[in-house]
Amino acid sequence: MSTFAFPLLYTVFAWWFGTGIILLLNQRPRSTHQTTFWMSGVVLLFALVGLKTSANLNTVAGAYCGFTCALLVWAWQEIGFLLGYVTGSRRTACPPECRGFRKAFYAFQTIAHHELALLVLGAAVALVTWGGSNLIGLWTFIILWAMRQSAKLNVFLGVLNLNEKFLPVHLKYIHSYFTKRAMNPLLPVSILMACLFAIPLWQTAFATGVTPYQIASSTILATLLSLAILEHILMVLPLSTEGLWKWGLRS
Template identity: 50%
Template sequence: MMEHGLPALFTLFLWWFSTGVILYLDGLRRETFRWTMLGATTLLLVALAGLHAVAWDTTARGAYLGFVFGLLAWAWIETAFLTGLVTGPRRSACPPGARGWVRLRAAIAAVLWHELAIMAGAAAIALASWGGSNRIGLWTFLAFWAMRQSAKLNVFLGVRNLAESFLPDHLRYLESFFRRRRMNALLPLSVLAGGLAVVQLAQVALAPGATPHEVAGYSLLASLVALGVLEHIFMVMPVPADALWRWGLASRKQPSAPVP
């Protein structure tokens, strides 16, 4: 079972560590964001070049590298959003008392450039790996996209844990688009769909005739989607979601007042 356990541990560590690093960097002073984005963009270019280089690598190594490059590409998306570089044309709170279409339209305007950047990123990854048989990097990026879209919709409709502590100060206006409720009708469907995806991916990884590339690649993907399902479950649990990343959120703590 090591061929399945190692990808799961690898995914868990990268998911936890990369999230914490992004939260830490986006909580620093705004004058540091140019250097943060320079580093993130450099890693994005490395990821796209790497995805092209491993597009025909159908070994277990190719699966791991494709997964890492797909994660680096998604890290640029998250970093650009949390720094405020790529959000949307609306940079103000939801209109007071807005409901229905008015609220939805305002929410879309608040993240429109972010959504378009995700589409452009997916297209760039597809082009970088075009014609190759190693598509793990593309599936990794699309898995992140699907999980993030589902999370956004559930937070918009209303959940118990909004994870608003993840928002840096310059994006606090986005809290006005969140709704706190015990549950919404979409959340069980999101968990069910994610669970079914995990089962299907695991079936490919566990199939008797699976190649080492399929075993590693689909074990990585199954673990990633399982973590996404876990994030959705945390939305309705009476447990703060930021407990796992207190070290990443440390950059947002205000310094205490000096003692006279």
Template identity: 45%
Template sequence: MVTYGLPIVATLIAWWFSTGAILYLDGLPKATFRWSLAGATLALLAAFWGLAATAGDTSVAGAYLAVFSALVVWGWNELAFLLGYVAGPNRAPCDPALRGRARFAAATRAILHHELALLASLALVALLTAGGANRFGLATFALLFAMRLSTKLNIFLGVPNTTVEFLPDHLAYLKSHFRQRAMNLLFPLSVTAATLLSAWLVHSVVRANDPFLVTGFVLLATFAVLGVIEHWFLVLPLPVADLWAWGLRSRETAGAEHPAAGARPVLPPATGLATPRAVPPPTLVA
């Protein structure tokens, strides 16, 4: 039971804690942003070392270190984005008159640098793990990238529950690129593909007979299932934001200290918990 349960619990804790930590750092005063990114960059360098060091490590510990090193790389990209350091060349609200390809191009320019940073990170992770038997770090980052891209496309096309409540004030212009609607044609395909991938990973766990493979596939399968759940958060009125209430407290404090700065309220009623609308976390799987 420990063989399967421990990786699941470890993944859930990492998903919950890292999301809350990023929200907390993003809610601190802007004067702290450079220090937060500097600390995250040190962790990023350690994660790159971890990926390189475990490329040929087929032990259970190697599977854990590779997967969670990839998660740190992912977290750095999300933090850099939410702090406003790596976003895109277009930082103006979307023109309401734009439609079709023009609207998609404007939205792409708004997050282009972030997407390029993710692609560069993916390439570097692939380079660090090339030729090694342990590819779980690369698989983890690729999985997170695919799930997140799917979420972004669905939010762009329109879903009932967007992530606007989690956006910091300096990224408020991104809200104009989102669309709120009952459903879009991509969502059923996204959920179906993510569910099939999750099922395949669970099947891989069942078929694996080596502790290294079992651990790695359990970690991947758990992240994939979380990705499916976060996709459903986009359309179901579930109160999920209270999971990270501790991370949102920094925004409440910042708003109290600088009430004239336009800080938004972040107590649970202000995040959608007191309404039929709930929002998914802005980081990690989705």
């Protein structure tokens, strides 16, 4: 049972602890943000080296290494976005009368640089893992990217929980592009599509005759995708997730 429990618990812990650390770094004085951003860039370089090194390690350790390094790559853009260094060309609130396509265009302008950074990072992850037999790092990044795009679209179209308190003061203008409503037609489709990918991963993790590496990698990816599905479900439930990261939102 520990064969499944350890990668599952590790993924949940990495998701929870990593998110809290990023929020905590963002809560520090503004004077520390530039140093934090540059230090995260150094970590990014080491993470890419780790992905390259683990790309041909079909072992349990290789699975953990690839997953962890992909999370560190992802963390760079999260830090850059929340600190306000990698956002977009538009840094003002949405005009009150703005609707439809115009609002969507303005919303994209607020995160255009962020979206470009994601594409560049994704290409970098694909490049360093290209031809490797251990692609958990690449699949981790793909899951994070796909589910984040889904979350952005759903928040724009309208959900109950916008989690606006996770946005720092200097990014509060982005909240004006969110829409608060009980549900939007895309959300159930997003959850269903994610489930269609999560189920085969769980089936592989619990299949007979698979290697320890396959169990670890499938469990990690399935858990990560399931957490993203849970986050989507919580968007329309009258529940707050802020308590999970109270230590990262201390100010």
